[in-house]
Amino acid sequence: MTAPEAGRICLVAGASRGIGAAVALALSREGHRVALLGRDGATLDEVGAGLPGPSLTVPADVTDADAIEAAFSRIEREWGPVEVLVCNAGAGTAAAIVDTSDDDWARMLELNLTAPFRLMRRALPSMTGSGWGRIVVIASVVAKRGEAQVAAYTASKHGVLGLVRAAAAELARSGVTVNAVCPGYVDTPMTDATIEAIAARSGRGTDDARATLARRQPIGRLIEPDEVADAVRFCLANAAVTGQGINVDGGSVQS
Numbered sequence: 001m002t003a004p005e006a007g008r009i010c011l012v013a014g015a016s017r018g019i020g021a022a023v024a025l026a027l028s029r030e031g032h033r034v035a036l037l038g039r040d041g042a043t044l045d046e047v048g049a050g051l052p053g054p055s056l057t058v059p060a061d062v063t064d065a066d067a068i069e070a071a072f073s074r075i076e077r078e079w080g081p082v083e084v085l086v087c088n089a090g091a092g093t094a095a096a097i098v099d100t101s102d103d104d105w106a107r108m109l110e111l112n113l114t115a116p117f118r119l120m121r122r123a124l125p126s127m128t129g130s131g132w133g134r135i136v137v138i139a140s141v142v143a144k145r146g147e148a149q150v151a152a153y154t155a156s157k158h159g160v161l162g163l164v165r166a167a168a169a170e171l172a173r174s175g176v177t178v179n180a181v182c183p184g185y186v187d188t189p190m191t192d193a194t195i196e197a198i199a200a201r202s203g204r205g206t207d208d209a210r211a212t213l214a215r216r217q218p219i220g221r222l223i224e225p226d227e228v229a230d231a232v233r234f235c236l237a238n239a240a241v242t243g244q245g246i247n248v249d250g251g252s253v254q255s
């Protein structure tokens with residue numbers, strides 16, 4: 001396994017907090033240039049200020065195709081073409097299938113499936129042109145198994161793993177690898193929101209709700225954002241790993 005040469009141009013979508021901020025820091029520590037994408041420019045600037053290396057704030061909503069095009073154009077103008085794409089921007093929604101509205105369903109597919117597709121499609125021509133590229137999608141354990149009350153999220157994450165596998169097959173001889181990282185419950189603001197929702201629904205305290213989510217991982221704790229970032233670094237370094245969904249879930253899905 002060889003770390004890619006330093007100074008690669010990386011784009012992390014969803015870089016303002018949680019897993020994306022941890023990935024941005026890990027890539028920066030390895031000497032890469034990191035473009036930070038999210039909807040809130042001020043928060044991205046704060047993340048960028050904490051990185052040891054060069055960063056570029058490119059505010060955009062990943063569900064807005066024009067904004068994505070503008071973000072790529074800006075990175076190309078400032079630095080050059082994106083060589084490492086991390087599709088991390090995402091969110092969940094919880095409801096029984098009978099209570100899932102068309103809008104919630106469409107929102108999950110647009111954010112967690114269509115947006116990574118558009119990002120990937122935009123990034124690929126320069127990657128295949130140069131003969132080197134890395135694409136990593138942050139999926140979920142629910143890309144691998146079904147879970148109650150999260151059908152729209154689960155379907156979107158299964159879908160994005162399908163996209164990763166198809167892209168890897170299509171690009172196998174191009175020098176571009178495409179992988180997914182599939183975390184269990186990670187200690188991030190997204191999980192904090194899930195904990196609040198469980199506590200509100202059940203009448204239990206947030207500590208109790210947090211402990212319940214911790215027990216969902218066989219290792220008995222939440223996953224750390226840095227542990228997800230480590231798996232992303234592995235995907236960058238190993239040219240023989242492509243088309244995989246790498247579980248970072250404390251042993252909850254064995255595959």
Ligand SMILES: NC(=O)c1ccc[n+]([C@@H]2O[C@H](COP(=O)([O-])OP(=O)(O)OC[C@H]3O[C@@H](n4cnc5c(N)ncnc54)[C@H](OP(=O)(O)O)[C@@H]3O)[C@@H](O)[C@H]2O)c1
Pocket residue numbers: 013014015016017018019020037038039040043060061062063088089090091092111138139140141182183184185186187188189190191
């Ligand atoms: N936390 C978990 O337990 C867990 C488990 C498995 C998989 N995941 C996946 O990991 C990814 C990151 O999760 P996280 O826990 O770090 O979430 P988080 O703490 O809520 O952070 C989500 C990031 O995505 C950005 N984002 C959300 N919607 C966006 C949009 N429409 N356009 C651009 N950026 C957007 C957010 O920035 P702005 O809101 O400022 O735009 C933020 O930077 C998600 O894809 C999630 O599904 C999380």
